[in-house]
Amino acid sequence: xxxxxxxxxxxxxxxxxxxxxxxxKNRGLEMAARALTEGAEAILLANQADLLRARENxxxxxxxxxxxxxxxxIKGMADGLREVAALxxxxxxxxxxxxxxxxxxxxxxxxxxxxxGIIYEARPNVTADAFGLCFxxxxxxxxxxxxxxxxxxxxxxxxxxxxxxxAGIPVDALQLITDNDRAVTKExxxxxxxxxxxxxxxxxxxxxxxxxxxxIPVIETGTxxxxxxxxxxADFQMALDIxxxxxxxxxxxxxxxxxxxxxxxxAEAFLPExxxxxxxxxxxxxxxxxxxxxxxxxxxxxDEDWGYEYLDYIISLKIADSIxxxxxxxxxxxxxxxxxxxxxxxENSMRFLNEIDAAxxxxxxxxxxxxxxxFGFGAEIGVSTQKLHARGPMGLEALTSTKYIIFGKGQIRx
Amino acid sequence: xxxxxxxxxxxxxxxxxxxxxxxxKNRGLEMAARALTEGAEAILLANQADLLRARENxxxxxxxxxxxxxxxxIKGMADGLREVAALxxxxxxxxxxxxxxxxxxxxxxxxxxxxxGIIYEARPNVTADAFGLCFxxxxxxxxxxxxxxxxxxxxxxxxxxxxxxxAGIPVDALQLITDNDRAVTKExxxxxxxxxxxxxxxxxxxxxxxxxxxxIPVIETGTxxxxxxxxxxADFQMALDIxxxxxxxxxxxxxxxxxxxxxxxxAEAFLPExxxxxxxxxxxxxxxxxxxxxxxxxxxxxDEDWGYEYLDYIISLKIADSIxxxxxxxxxxxxxxxxxxxxxxxENSMRFLNEIDAAxxxxxxxxxxxxxxxFGFGAEIGVSTQKLHARGPMGLEALTSTKYIIFGKGQIRx
Numbered sequence: 001x002x003x004x005x006x007x008x009x010x011x012x013x014x015x016x017x018x019x020x021x022x023x024x025k026n027r028g029l030e031m032a033a034r035a036l037t038e039g040a041e042a043i044l045l046a047n048q049a050d051l052l053r054a055r056e057n058x059x060x061x062x063x064x065x066x067x068x069x070x071x072x073x074i075k076g077m078a079d080g081l082r083e084v085a086a087l088x089x090x091x092x093x094x095x096x097x098x099x100x101x102x103x104x105x106x107x108x109x110x111x112x113x114x115x116x117g118i119i120y121e122a123r124p125n126v127t128a129d130a131f132g133l134c135f136x137x138x139x140x141x142x143x144x145x146x147x148x149x150x151x152x153x154x155x156x157x158x159x160x161x162x163x164x165x166x167a168g169i170p171v172d173a174l175q176l177i178t179d180n181d182r183a184v185t186k187e188x189x190x191x192x193x194x195x196x197x198x199x200x201x202x203x204x205x206x207x208x209x210x211x212x213x214x215x216i217p218v219i220e221t222g223t224x225x226x227x228x229x230x231x232x233x234a235d236f237q238m239a240l241d242i243x244x245x246x247x248x249x250x251x252x253x254x255x256x257x258x259x260x261x262x263x264x265x266x267a268e269a270f271l272p273e274x275x276x277x278x279x280x281x282x283x284x285x286x287x288x289x290x291x292x293x294x295x296x297x298x299x300x301x302x303d304e305d306w307g308y309e310y311l312d313y314i315i316s317l318k319i320a321d322s323i324x325x326x327x328x329x330x331x332x333x334x335x336x337x338x339x340x341x342x343x344x345x346x347e348n349s350m351r352f353l354n355e356i357d358a359a360x361x362x363x364x365x366x367x368x369x370x371x372x373x374x375f376g377f378g379a380e381i382g383v384s385t386q387k388l389h390a391r392g393p394m395g396l397e398a399l400t401s402t403k404y405i406i407f408g409k410g411q412i413r414x
Numbered sequence: 415x416x417x418x419x420x421x422x423x424x425x426x427x428x429x430x431x432x433x434x435x436x437x438x439k440n441r442g443l444e445m446a447a448r449a450l451t452e453g454a455e456a457i458l459l460a461n462q463a464d465l466l467r468a469r470e471n472x473x474x475x476x477x478x479x480x481x482x483x484x485x486x487x488i489k490g491m492a493d494g495l496r497e498v499a500a501l502x503x504x505x506x507x508x509x510x511x512x513x514x515x516x517x518x519x520x521x522x523x524x525x526x527x528x529x530x531g532i533i534y535e536a537r538p539n540v541t542a543d544a545f546g547l548c549f550x551x552x553x554x555x556x557x558x559x560x561x562x563x564x565x566x567x568x569x570x571x572x573x574x575x576x577x578x579x580x581a582g583i584p585v586d587a588l589q590l591i592t593d594n595d596r597a598v599t600k601e602x603x604x605x606x607x608x609x610x611x612x613x614x615x616x617x618x619x620x621x622x623x624x625x626x627x628x629x630i631p632v633i634e635t636g637t638x639x640x641x642x643x644x645x646x647x648a649d650f651q652m653a654l655d656i657x658x659x660x661x662x663x664x665x666x667x668x669x670x671x672x673x674x675x676x677x678x679x680x681a682e683a684f685l686p687e688x689x690x691x692x693x694x695x696x697x698x699x700x701x702x703x704x705x706x707x708x709x710x711x712x713x714x715x716x717d718e719d720w721g722y723e724y725l726d727y728i729i730s731l732k733i734a735d736s737i738x739x740x741x742x743x744x745x746x747x748x749x750x751x752x753x754x755x756x757x758x759x760x761e762n763s764m765r766f767l768n769e770i771d772a773a774x775x776x777x778x779x780x781x782x783x784x785x786x787x788x789f790g791f792g793a794e795i796g797v798s799t800q801k802l803h804a805r806g807p808m809g810l811e812a813l814t815s816t817k818y819i820i821f822g823k824g825q826i827r828x
Contacts, residue, residue, distance in 0.1 A: 015745070019768065075670055098790065106789055113801050114771070191534045192625070196801050212608070215625055217632070217802045240823040245826035296575040331429070353819045355431065357528070365518055365822025374827070375520055375818070376512065386526050387610050387815035388631045390801040401801035404789070407781025412659035413788070 003187050007194025009172040010115040012142040015056040016170055017138045018112055022089040024167070025136055029085040032135075036128065039159035042073045046155035047124065054122070054148045062252070066123045067149055077128035077156070080379075081265045084132040085317065087378045089140050094405070105407040110400050114136035114196040117188060119210060121202040122146030127156045130176050130201075133381050137399040140173050142195065145189055146179040146202075154178065165308060171311050171414030189214040193390060196401075201382050204309065219398070221382030224254035224337035225309045226367040229326045231343035232263040238364060239342040240277045246340070246366045248281045252311045254383060255338050256371040259306065259316045261326045264290070271295050278315070287317040306333045323348050326356050328337040334358055336385045338367040359385055417601050421608025424529040425552040425585040430584055431444045432526055436503040438581070439550055443499040446549075446577030450542065453573035454488045460569035461538065467535070468562045469533070469546040480537045481563055491542035491570070494793075498546040501792045504551050504811045508551040508819070519821040524814050526552035527609040529601065533624060535616040536560030541570045544615075545588050547795050551813040554587050556609065558602055560616075568592065603628040610815075613680045614794050616722065633803060633812070635796030638668035638751035639723045640781040643740045643766065645757035646677040650684060652778060653756040654691045658778045660754070668723045668797060669752050669784040673720065673730040675740045678704070681733050685709050692729070702730040720747045737762050741769050748772055750799045751780040773799055773806035 017025075036043070047069040054067055056378070090110050097107035116132045116139045121341045125369055127145060134141035143155040147193045153176055161171040177188060189198060189210060197217050200210040204223045228246060246257035262270060271287075271294045278285060285291075286305050287298035305316040306329075320326040330339055340362035341352040360370040369392060372380025377395030384390045390398035427665035431439075442573055461483040468481055496689040504524050527742070532544045532551045541559060548555035559567045567590055591602060603612060603624060611631050614624040618637045642660060658730045660671035673700060676684060683700075685708045686719070699705075700719050701712035719730040720743075734740040744753055754776035757768040763777045774784045784807060786794025791809030798804045804812035 015769070015771075099789060100788070104783065109767075212629055217800060219802070235824070241824065241826055249827055266533045310643040353523075355429070357429075360818040360819065360820060363822060365820055366827050367823040368520060368533055368827035369820065369825070370818075374514070376514060386631060388633070391816050392818045402805050403772065404774040404784075406774060406783065406808045407777045408777060410649070410655065411783070412655055413663055413780050413782040 003177070003184065003191060003240070004194070006142060006175050006177065007115070007191050008144050011194045012176060013170045013172040014112065014114045014140040017135070017140060017173055020138060020169075020217060022091075024169070025089065025138065026085040027080045027134060028135060028164055028169045030165040031167040032131070032160045033081040035080070035159040035163035035166065036078040039155065039162070040071060041158065043074055043152065043155040044069060044071075046151040048148055049151045049289055050122075059148065063122065066121075067152070068078055070151060072347075073312055073366075077125055080129055081132045082135060083332040084105060084136050087136065087396060089136060090400055095402065102411050103409060105154065107405050109400045109405050111403050113399055113401050114400065115140045115142065117142045117144070117191070117195045117198040117216065119144045119185070119188070119198065119200045119202075119206065120146065122148035122207065124149045124152035124156055126201060127153050127176075128160065130381065131160055133379060133396060133399060137396050139399055140175075142175050142177065142188075143233055144177040144185060150178065150180065176252065186213055189216060192216050201380060214334060219375055219382075219384055219394070221394075222254050223309055223335045223385065224256070225258050225307060225333060225335045225382070226255060226338045226340075227259045227261060227330045227334055227339045228257050228367065229261040229320075229323075229340065230263060230266070230270060230329065231323065231341055231345060231348050232265050233344040233348075234266065234342040236273060239270070240273060240343060241364045242340065242364070243274065244277050244280070246368050247278065248313070248316050249368055253271060253368075255367050256311070257315065257340075257367050258308070259318070259327055259333070261318050261320050262291075263323075263326070264319050264321050265356055267291065268294055275370070284314045286314065287315055288319060290319045291317050304374050307334070323351060331355075331357050337383065338362065338370040339369050340365060359383065417591070417598065417781060418608070419458070420556060420589050420591065421511040421605050421763065424589060425608045426557050427584045427586040428526065428554040431549075431554060431587055432579050434552060434583075436505075438583070438727060439503065439552065440499040442549060442578055442581040442583045443495045443546060444532040445581040446545070446574045449573040449577035449580065450488060450495070450570070453569065453576070454485060456572065457566065457569040458483060458485075459775045460565040463565045464536075464563055468589070471562070473562065474776055475627060477536065480535075481566070483538055483566060484531050487539060491539055495546045498550050498793055501550065501810060503550060504814055509816065517823065518823050518825055521819050522713070522816045523819050524811075525578070525817050527813055527815050529554045529608055530554065530813065531556045531605070531609045531612040531630065532557070533558045533602070533612065533616075533620065534560065535620065536562035538566035538570055539591075540615060541567050542574065544795065545574055547793060547810060549554045550586060551810050553579045553813055554589075556591065556602070558588050558591040558599060558695070564594065591624045600627055603630060606630050610706055613796060616802075624806060625715050628639065631632055633796075633798055633808070634800040635798055636668050637723055637749045637799065638670070638797070639721060639747060639749045640669060640752045640779065641673045641675060641744045641748055642671050642678065642756065643675040643734075643736065643744065644677060644684060645755055645759060645762050646662060646679050646760075647758040648680065648756040649758065653684070654687060656754065656756060656778070656780045657688065658691050658694070661692065661729050661781050662696055662727070663782055667782075669753075669781050670725065671729065672724050673732070673779050675732050675734050675743055675746070676705075677737075677740070678733050681705065696727055698728045699731055700728065702733060704733045705731050737765060745769070751797065752776065752784040754781050773797065
């Protein structure tokens with residue numbers, strides 16, 4: 001099917017979805033969840049084919065694990081849809097209704113965005129997750145998943161669509177682009193006429209490619225070169241606990257800590273303890289010259305280390321002479337995701353909160369909390385690292401827009 | 415000066431502006447306003463040079479009028495800055511502060527966007543307006559105005575910068591790109607590293623060019639192919655008053671009405687009255703076949719008319735068999751700006767409000783109200799016709815972002 005046809009169908013269906021009540025949408029999610037469980041066999045068969053091909057193509061074990069589905073993971077996808085059904089629907093709420101001096105009543109109503117495009121890597125669980133969030137907010141969604149997961153995605157989408165049919169909802173609420181040609185993906189990114197927003201989910205390369213090529217408004221998600229700054233007055237035990245947690249609790253995630261900045265006045269006392277703690281998980285510490293002078297076992301950091309998102313048992317470490325130097329360093333190298341200060345000093349905590357440019361700025365807590373569930377949104381479509389529309393963990397509200405509704409009685413402008 | 419240098423300076427200054435209090439910002443606006451009035455002579459001289467050149471190049475009278483400055487218009491620019499100073503500053507407000515079960519306090523703080531780029535046509539008053547709104551919200555701004563207004567813009571910027579210096583604020587809070595090479599403008603649109611958002615202000619062509627070429631997030635403003643639908647039960651007098659107002663009160667603006675849809679059951683009675691009313695201002699009515707059969711003096715509309723923004727004493731007119739046909743027609747041809755229904759019917763008013771896809775949807779009022787002042791925002795940077803970040807008239811808040819601030823006491827993620 002041609003992309004413009006997919007776009008046209010999505011746009012048309014968006015008009016239908018806009019009129020659905022929350023009860024009908026929740027029924028669609030429940031039917032889709034049921035269809036997933038019932039279709040598990042077919043999904044697993046398709047996933048086997050993807051895995052076989054990926055292995056032949058030499059895919060790494062870590063990526064194979066992301067691609068792999070099993071009964072439990074399919075159940076997880078179905079449960080995810082039911083959890084989204086249980087969430088409050090933000091659509092339809094009128095945020096403010098004001099009476100103007102001329103008698104006009106002007107209100108701001110929350111509405112679906114319309115058609116959402118999502119480009120992601122070979123992770124078939126994203127297929128169901130993304131559908132659930134977009135559908136709950138009344139949006140039609142067009143998915144373009146990684147080519148290595150094509151058969152799995154086709155099978156998952158077929159199940160979800162079967163569920164939609166059962167609930168009397170047009171299948172085009174969810175469409176999958178099955179053409180793996182790169183030219184098609186590029187064309188998709190220029191489908192302004194039909195697609196209201198494009199959300200890339202994946203690594204830095206994917207996101208950069210979308211930002212570079214898309215003429216559709218993009219919400220950037222993801223990459224996190226997160227820092228923790230250990231201030232002069234930090235409680236060492238707290239700092240060690242938070243750093244250990246932020247670095248090692250889960251290494252492959254965007255809110256993991258990748259870089260440390262330590263105030264020079266405590267470096268000599270703190271660094272050996274830090275090494276001892278991170279040695280528990282064999283974390284490699286790449287320090288600047290001064291750090292390596294204190295702990296000779298540190299690896300010498302190069303300039304590339306400061307901006308690098310390792311997603312691994314590696315962390316970089318810089319010593320700063322002042323909080324000013326720390327803030328400047330972090331604002332230069334961070335990816336606007338999550339940054340933390342460990343301090344007992346009131347003024348420094350305030351300065352860090354105000355001056356660090358990031359979606360989430362922490363005092364005395366782990367960067368690992370930047371997450372829709374931890375923030376109390378119940379679910380997230382990703383973590384926005386840009387400044388327009390949504391910043392930080394994006395819950396259902398980030399998938400909506402507003403429009404002004406105006407009630408008059410014949411008013412004209414003087 | 416190289417663009418990257420301009421970008422770097424803007425980014426650096428944005429960090430400074432982020433720390434300013436509202437009192438210091440208002441002082442900057444006051445000093446800038448004063449410097450404008452004091453520099454009026456130099457500005458007028460520069461403007462004379464622009465006007466002379468533009469006339470030689472054959473610029474139309476309408477565009478010359480937009481380019482032209484005089485004492486009064488300069489005073490208007492200065493007054494505009496003072497009005498912005500009087501507005502409430504949205505920056506710094508913490509929107510919600512919630513206590514999570516683990517004791518984390520998470521709040522959403524309103525902050526400046528950072529660096530704003532504005533590309534606009536040969537209208538030197540936009541130079542001061544855009545600066546005022548961006549500066550009040552703590553943003554550094556980079557302006558690229560139409561080449562025909564270059565000398566005027568240089569003079570205006572010189573005055574504003576003089577005001578900033580007087581207030582002890584870095585002049586790079588406001589920078590003007592003076593290189594008129596198209597390649598420079600294109601490069602500007604790809605200055606992601608330094609510019610947080612790009613706002614084009616001008617006609618459809620300019621906006622399309624920015625959307626096509628920019629890798630910086632764009633806020634689309636402007637084009638308005640606004641409709642009024644006259645429903646079966648409409649009060650004729652109200653419909654005539656609103657249409658006359660929306661079409662003729664000011665023809666060159668984006669919220670002027672460009673197209674009518676009339677229910678077939680009232681067409682025979684309504685159309686002759688409509689003609690009589692619009693004849694008062696010699697408005698040309700371009701009707702579909704059925705409309706022309708009722709009033710033979712109407713001009714026959716072609717397919718191009720339905721999507722055209724005339725900005726002139728011309729209006730198109732289509733007859734619809736039902737509200738469904740009217741809604742479908744409007745959603746197909748509108749530019750998501752402002753649309754109105756004239757009706758006495760409750761259900762139709764609700765359907766129109768819900769189903770029309772536009773930034774502002776009216777019942778029984780003129781589309782001319784879509785405006786920051788009329789909506790009570792005090793000032794506007796433009797009318798957003800896209801769905802991300804801001805929709806409809808954009809006041810100061812549209813020039814801000816948010817960040818999450820999190821207060822902890824050593825929390826780590828389990």
